[in-house]
Amino acid sequence: GAVVSQHPSWVICKSGTSVKIECRSLDFQATTMFWYRQFPKQSLMLMATSNEGSKATYEQGVEKDKFLINHASLTLSTLTVTSAHPEDSSFYICSARARGRSSYNEQFFGPGTRLTVL
Amino acid sequence: AQSVAQPEDQVNVAEGNPLTVKCTYSVSGNPYLFWYVQYPNRGLQFLLKYITGDNLVKGSYGFEAEFNKSQTSFHLKKPSALVSDSALYFCAASMTTDSWGKFQFGAGTQVVVTP
Numbered sequence: 001g002a003v004v005s006q007h008p009s010w011v012i013c014k015s016g017t018s019v020k021i022e023c024r025s026l027d028f029q030a031t032t033m034f035w036y037r038q039f040p041k042q043s044l045m046l047m048a049t050s051n052e053g054s055k056a057t058y059e060q061g062v063e064k065d066k067f068l069i070n071h072a073s074l075t076l077s078t079l080t081v082t083s084a085h086p087e088d089s090s091f092y093i094c095s096a097r098a099r100g101r102s103s104y105n106e107q108f109f110g111p112g113t114r115l116t117v118l
Numbered sequence: 119a120q121s122v123a124q125p126e127d128q129v130n131v132a133e134g135n136p137l138t139v140k141c142t143y144s145v146s147g148n149p150y151l152f153w154y155v156q157y158p159n160r161g162l163q164f165l166l167k168y169i170t171g172d173n174l175v176k177g178s179y180g181f182e183a184e185f186n187k188s189q190t191s192f193h194l195k196k197p198s199a200l201v202s203d204s205a206l207y208f209c210a211a212s213m214t215t216d217s218w219g220k221f222q223f224g225a226g227t228q229v230v231v232t233p
Contacts, residue, residue: 032218046221104150104167107221109154112159
């Protein structure tokens with residue numbers, strides 16, 4: 001149980017285009033979802049936290065207009081990288097906290113999405 | 119400010135030898151502590167967590183970790199390392215008082231197990 005999926009697993013796009021990444025909790029309802037960014041061999045950097053039905057809370061230094069997050073339901077959150085540029089190339093990972101299992105703050109992680117912007 | 123430190127960028131160990139990956143934390147209250155492993159181009163896989171109670175926590179794939187409150191440490195251990203344990207390991211802390219449940223990650227430690 002507690003499986004999180006991400007789609008696509010990898011994407012290549014041209015500079016200036018927008019890319020949407022989906023994060024789904026497959027067998028549980030997620031009260032909160034997190035979006036992270038990871039550079040090669042580095043730690044995860046939290047980008048934003050989102051709760052179902054409300055606006056995402058972005059970490060300092062993360063551009064809200066560039067990284068649009070929508071948490072439309074208890075099982076789906078999307079990250080849209082708008083007007084992508086090569087510097088946005090990275091590994092994006094989402095995680096989710098399970099409703100009813102949040103007392104330990106445990107997060108379940110998706111497999112990640114590799115974004116390459118040409 | 120909360121922080122998690124993994125003092126070693128890389129740990130090298132021969133297969134069959136004990137493996138230890140260090141983690142210390144600095145928080146202003148009681149933390150939940152976690153260990154995750156990441157293989158190349160993959161997400162994080164959960165290994166174990168400390169919530170409360172017994173200081174020695176046993177987890178997946180033969181890993182265990184010991185919570186030491188006085189030293190604010192949560193070192194990951196495995197008695198006999200396997201080549202397949204070669205991966206990137208992350209320690210994370212989350213405050214019990216944080217309603218969002220945000221994680222503070224360490225920088226990660228690359229484990230290299232040689233045959």
